[in-house]
Amino acid sequence: MSLRKPPIPRLLLSNVSCMRNAQQILRHVNVSLHDGGALVLTGTNGSGKSTLLRMLAGFSKPSAGEILWNGHNITESGVFHQYKLQLNWLSLKDAIKEKFTVLDNVQWFEILEGKQGKSIPAIELMGLGRLMKEKARMLSMGQRKRVQLARLLAIDRPIWLLDEPSVALDDEGTRLLEFIIKEHRKKGGIVIVATHLPIDIQDSLILRLPPRFPRRMTLVDMLDRGGPD
């Protein structure tokens, strides 16, 4: 009888912990993701969502534990060189050049990838077709977010790391975001999202990071109780 070994997870976080300034930010995080998988990170402000995403992007290293890609530790330089080519990073800093047009802002990234032909359909899908030739400085916050999402599609890398991707998006924009995540996963892509806002990502793992500090009475609590004692 031959027993087939289960496939290695594409991404594995094994007992990942993080210390910053002698403070524990993340403790023993364990997550396993296969192709087509999704992970939603939630938690209060300061609970470590962005910290975890930044470690997944290789911007910083875990203080303990490992992040494995195809079974290899991403902090090893030879591995990281290949791993970083898999990543598509979206953060609140949008890296949009004000003087460039919407099209140039997307196409530039596509050209750097040595790819072509995806920018225009991506911009149109994001509802920015009419603004294609406008300078980015004309854009609203939500439109800028849509440019970032068009970039994700144009660059077309397998692992998406999305920090608060729906901030500034209207309902239609959020539905579009959910749609492109679903389509990306259908192709085997992996999506990891840190968010405070509700987002519909089916069959995703949800990791709620614990608050880092004991909860003190907030202004809202005081108002509920009719004022401070």
Ligand SMILES: Nc1ncnc2c1ncn2[C@@H]1O[C@H](COP(=O)(O)OP(=O)(O)OP(=O)(O)O)[C@@H](O)[C@H]1O
């Ligand atoms: N380089 C650093 N040095 C020291 N502390 C840091 C560093 N980076 C982050 N922190 C601290 O780590 C904690 C987690 O920050 P992080 O940005 O990951 O939280 P978050 O869950 O993304 O929060 P938010 O919901 O507010 O975006 C915070 O208390 C922050 O001050």
